[in-house]
Amino acid sequence: MPELPEVEVVRRGVARALKGKTVRRVTVLRPQMLVHTSPRQLQRRLKGRALRRVRRRGKVLMLDFGDHMLLVHLGMTGLLLAQSRADPLPSHPRVILDFEDNSRLVFDDTRTFGGVELVQTDRLADAHMLRNVGPDVYANSFDGAALLRSFEGHRRDIKTHLLDQTHFSGLGNIYACEALHRARISPRKRCHRITPEQARRLGQAIRRVLRAGIEAGGTTFSDYRTPEGREGQFRRMLRVYGREGRRCKRPGCPGTIRRIVQAQRSTFYCPACQRG
DNA sequence: ACCAGCTCCTGCTTGC
DNA sequence: TGCAAGCAGGAGCTGG
Numbered sequence: 001m002p003e004l005p006e007v008e009v010v011r012r013g014v015a016r017a018l019k020g021k022t023v024r025r026v027t028v029l030r031p032q033m034l035v036h037t038s039p040r041q042l043q044r045r046l047k048g049r050a051l052r053r054v055r056r057r058g059k060v061l062m063l064d065f066g067d068h069m070l071l072v073h074l075g076m077t078g079l080l081l082a083q084s085r086a087d088p089l090p091s092h093p094r095v096i097l098d099f100e101d102n103s104r105l106v107f108d109d110t111r112t113f114g115g116v117e118l119v120q121t122d123r124l125a126d127a128h129m130l131r132n133v134g135p136d137v138y139a140n141s142f143d144g145a146a147l148l149r150s151f152e153g154h155r156r157d158i159k160t161h162l163l164d165q166t167h168f169s170g171l172g173n174i175y176a177c178e179a180l181h182r183a184r185i186s187p188r189k190r191c192h193r194i195t196p197e198q199a200r201r202l203g204q205a206i207r208r209v210l211r212a213g214i215e216a217g218g219t220t221f222s223d224y225r226t227p228e229g230r231e232g233q234f235r236r237m238l239r240v241y242g243r244e245g246r247r248c249k250r251p252g253c254p255g256t257i258r259r260i261v262q263a264q265r266s267t268f269y270c271p272a273c274q275r276g
Numbered sequence: 277a278c279c280a281g282c283t284c285c286t287g288c289t290t291g292c
Numbered sequence: 293t294g295c296a297a298g299c300a301g302g303a304g305c306t307g308g
Contacts, residue, residue: 001300001301001302002302032284059302073302073303074302075285075301075302075303076285076300076301076302077285077286077287077301092286109285110285110286110287111284111285111286111287111300111301112284112285112286113284113285113301113302113303114302132303132304153277154277154278155277155278156277156278156279160278160279163302165302165303172301172302173301173302222287222288263278263279263280264279264280264281264282264301265300265301265302266300266301
């Protein structure tokens with residue numbers, strides 16, 4: 001599922017392939033996926049506009065077309081594919097941007113948990129898709145101290161807190177589990193019981209695991225692909241996620257990875273070395 | 277504050 | 293082999 005590293009890889013790929021190119025036509029195949037936006041608006045506001053740059057906040061992509069920005073959330077199974085018009089379409093195309101030079105950007109999403117929203121650039125702050133989306137967890141301002149501050153007033157499990165996008169955005173199930181394992185903190189540890197030293201370790205683990213994820217091109221379990229259609233390679237580096245019943249990868253740790261459910265989501269962790 | 281439980285959706289896996 | 297139920301989950305919602 002696309003989390004910060006996957007979305008960052010998509011951001012870079014889309015920018016590399018399409019920056020500076022002008023939209024010729026917009027095709028909406030599944031209007032239900034548009035958030036506070038009509039197909040007409042998309043066509044009218046984007047046609048003839050050039051893609052200036054691609055930004056990202058948490059898991060939300062922002063395609064900057066000058067006066068307007070196109071926000072894209074990939075949800076669970078969303079893909080942004082940069083193709084040529086001669087390429088075959090993927091299996092579940094939902095929105096297509098055709099560009100003047102015969103390249104195209106296809107938003108494909110099997111399970112349709114994603115979304116697309118058009119906003120005026122000077123009203124970006126009002127965007128529905130950015131409501132409840134806090135600062136990016138990969139920004140320079142993020143560290144253990146900032147993480148510790150976000151715990152104030154919260155008594156819930158740390159794992160559940162990390163998935164909440166309002167304080168910091170970008171972490172999803174995979175990287176939250178991986179960061180906690182690297183920091184040797186139990187996913188069940190309550191926020192208010194995290195020590196400053198643990199917060200420092202966790203902040204560092206989050207940065208490192210995200211960087212490694214980006215460098216590997218993200219994690220492909222089944223659906224995720226880069227804009228070029230390639231699989232991410234981080235899966236082989238996962239230490240806990242999806243590894244229930246298998247040996248802990250920490251050198252010398254005799255533990256076996258367990259799966260539990262927190263806030264209706266699977267959590268993977270090692271009971272032997274995540275005791276903090 | 278925060279959780280359980282539900283919804284959206286499709287495709288894969290499991291069980292009979 | 294075939295069918296149906298179960299399951300996966302990001303995020304928003306309601307009710308407790």
